[in-house]
Amino acid sequence: METSSSFKTSIVLVFLSLAFAATSVHGQGLRVGFYSRSCPTAEAIVRSTVQTHFSSNPSIAPGLLRMHFHDCFVQGCDASILIDGPNTEKTAGPNRNLRGSEVIDDAKARLEAACPGVVSCADILTLATRDAVVLTRGISWQVPTGRRDGRVSLASEAQNLPGFQESIESQKQKFEVKGLNTQDLVTLVGGHTIGTSACQFFRYRLYNFTTTGNGADPSINPAFLPQLRALCPQNGDAATRVGLDTASAGRFDASFFSNVRDGRGILESDQKLWSDASTKTFVQRFLGVRGLLGLTFNVEFGRSMVKMGNIGVKTGTEGEIRRLCSAIN
Numbered sequence: 001m002e003t004s005s006s007f008k009t010s011i012v013l014v015f016l017s018l019a020f021a022a023t024s025v026h027g028q029g030l031r032v033g034f035y036s037r038s039c040p041t042a043e044a045i046v047r048s049t050v051q052t053h054f055s056s057n058p059s060i061a062p063g064l065l066r067m068h069f070h071d072c073f074v075q076g077c078d079a080s081i082l083i084d085g086p087n088t089e090k091t092a093g094p095n096r097n098l099r100g101s102e103v104i105d106d107a108k109a110r111l112e113a114a115c116p117g118v119v120s121c122a123d124i125l126t127l128a129t130r131d132a133v134v135l136t137r138g139i140s141w142q143v144p145t146g147r148r149d150g151r152v153s154l155a156s157e158a159q160n161l162p163g164f165q166e167s168i169e170s171q172k173q174k175f176e177v178k179g180l181n182t183q184d185l186v187t188l189v190g191g192h193t194i195g196t197s198a199c200q201f202f203r204y205r206l207y208n209f210t211t212t213g214n215g216a217d218p219s220i221n222p223a224f225l226p227q228l229r230a231l232c233p234q235n236g237d238a239a240t241r242v243g244l245d246t247a248s249a250g251r252f253d254a255s256f257f258s259n260v261r262d263g264r265g266i267l268e269s270d271q272k273l274w275s276d277a278s279t280k281t282f283v284q285r286f287l288g289v290r291g292l293l294g295l296t297f298n299v300e301f302g303r304s305m306v307k308m309g310n311i312g313v314k315t316g317t318e319g320e321i322r323r324l325c326s327a328i329n
Helices: 002-019 021-025 042-056 060-072 101-114 121-135 155-160 168-177 182-193 225-231 255-261 268-275 277-286 297-308
Strands: 196-198 241-243
Touching (some): 168 277, 182 277, 255 277, 268 277
16 A cells, blocks of 8 residues: 555656646746755755754744745745835735744755855745645645845735635736636635634624624535634634634645535635636536546646746846845845
8 A cells, every 4th residue: 555655656746747847947047956056955955944843833834835925926936025124025914924934044044054145035935835835745846946036025015915805806817917827826725725814814704794694604604604603703812723724724635625615615715716617617626526627736736836936036137145035135
């Protein structure tokens, strides 16, 4: 049984390598193995740093995934999310509770000791996110590198990030502007298979959503509602955190899509994936619904992450290689 599992994993990894081969030689100057000569231990150092932090605090995995997403959707994947200061991206409302910057800072310090001025914070964040997903039992993928760090970070530009109450049509428009299609949208939102949300972002769905019946969002499974209300009482602590994937909040798998199908999506924007026909089809394909061409979530997630990692990248002489990820040089 173990041999069979290892064989299947090997086949998937080979498939991923072939699938991303084109991306490694295209994609705005990025390529797999960019640091193979200038800093051969770069990826190993990042991986080791993520493992160390994850072992003491597994919540850094979804934290890094969310941070990478928020970085790429504002100014492109240039680590502008990490810059400290008044009115920078990290001070914007959607970014105030981001976690994981200490992992990037730690990896950067180790890389500066090994290869000064070589590895960008943007690449560290991208690599660390991949490694964090793997630690939650996701499948690895090859990460094209060669990004340089941005010098601009404005809180005002972070206000256009997709929100937890946003319609599918609005989400699709925001993804399309970044070169991501509807499948990418559903796939990347599937990253909510790990991580949590504070009650303040969905409690309104449990009590005051409607003025009739029990006041709850009718898209919530009635059998699931008492459980959510127990976790988030109407006058309870708004900061209490609840797993976004109630079946397996710490494991990277496709159960998030089963929850959405069954009316157990936590965020309103997540549950809308099932009510909108254009996104429902992809949810069904991840669930292997008969009559539809199936999709393997882990494989497609890697693909979509590579696409997202190409958004607005700075390469060549653009940007800089920051000495500290929290400050421009």
